[in-house]
Amino acid sequence: MPFEVIPIHVVQTVSSETGLTGNAPPLLREISELLLRLLESGEIAAIDLSALPLTPADLDWLQDRLGQGEIAITLQASGESTLNETACPGVWWVTHRNENGAVTSQFIEVAFVPDLVKAHPQDVEWGRERLELLLADF
Amino acid sequence: MPFEVIPIHVVQTVSSETGLTGNAPPLLREISELLLRLLESGEIAAIDLSALPLTPADLDWLQDRLGQGEIAITLQASGESTLNETACPGVWWVTHRNENGAVTSQFIEVAFVPDLVKAHPQDVEWGRERLELLLADF
Numbered sequence: 001m002p003f004e005v006i007p008i009h010v011v012q013t014v015s016s017e018t019g020l021t022g023n024a025p026p027l028l029r030e031i032s033e034l035l036l037r038l039l040e041s042g043e044i045a046a047i048d049l050s051a052l053p054l055t056p057a058d059l060d061w062l063q064d065r066l067g068q069g070e071i072a073i074t075l076q077a078s079g080e081s082t083l084n085e086t087a088c089p090g091v092w093w094v095t096h097r098n099e100n101g102a103v104t105s106q107f108i109e110v111a112f113v114p115d116l117v118k119a120h121p122q123d124v125e126w127g128r129e130r131l132e133l134l135l136a137d138f
Numbered sequence: 139m140p141f142e143v144i145p146i147h148v149v150q151t152v153s154s155e156t157g158l159t160g161n162a163p164p165l166l167r168e169i170s171e172l173l174l175r176l177l178e179s180g181e182i183a184a185i186d187l188s189a190l191p192l193t194p195a196d197l198d199w200l201q202d203r204l205g206q207g208e209i210a211i212t213l214q215a216s217g218e219s220t221l222n223e224t225a226c227p228g229v230w231w232v233t234h235r236n237e238n239g240a241v242t243s244q245f246i247e248v249a250f251v252p253d254l255v256k257a258h259p260q261d262v263e264w265g266r267e268r269l270e271l272l273l274a275d276f
Binding site for chain 2: 025028029031032035036038039065070071072073074075076077085087088089090091112113117118119120121123124125126127128130131132134135138
């Protein structure tokens with residue numbers, strides 16, 4: 001008689017005490033790898049936290065471990081986005097909200113500066129034209 | 139008898155009605171030139187407003203003309219600094235305050251992104267080492 005094959009299903013378990021799934025710690029390792037890539041090649045990356053099986057407790061745990069940095073950015077564009085530096089320079093906690101203030105997505109961005117903060121050359125060109133029109137009135 | 143030489147002194151006059159000196163409009167022209175340089179060569183520049191003979195009314199006039207953009211940045215480091223995008227993308231209004239909240243200096247920075255917002259590679263390296271130490275505990 002052959003050995004009985006017992007299929008093992010890995011089930012994501014949430015601790016009833018802490019609400020943690022154990023999915024957050026591997027993210028810290030991934031962030032460390034992404035920081036290395038940023039330093040070595042300037043490659044920027046983002047982790048979409050909304051797409052991962054993370055509980056609010058996981059997100060709190062992650063936020064606590066990453067800490068808070070000196071820079072806080074807000075961007076107003078059909079809802080408020082916040083892009084906060086963590087205590088790990090180069091790691092930014094990005095939260096997008098809709099017009100009602102509800103969180104629509106959350107990312108961890110690994111970059112020297114978040115991409116959304118950079119002015120685009122085309123917009124700069126447009127702004128300069130506007131300024132020139134203003135100057136024509138003096 | 140030779141012509142009498144009458145020395146002409148240009149005196150900065152402040153309008154008693156508006157408080158304006160007339161020194162602000164030429165700054166708009168300078169900003170437009172700096173935007174052109176930014177677009178053409180990527181050169182960044184800053185105008186130290188504290189070093190110029192500008193009245194509070196001049197500063198208000200300038201701020202009104204430049205308008206308000208979508209991005210507001212605060213930086214906490216021995217006093218709060220604010221780096222606010224104007225309605226002219228690439229033009230940032232930068233205000234540094236001391237620990238008591240008093241303004242210590244004001245700049246207009248012309249750059250795709252203000253220099254102070256960028257994480258320095260050395261700090262990123264240091265942050266990654268801190269993260270690795272944290273990971274060693276799991």
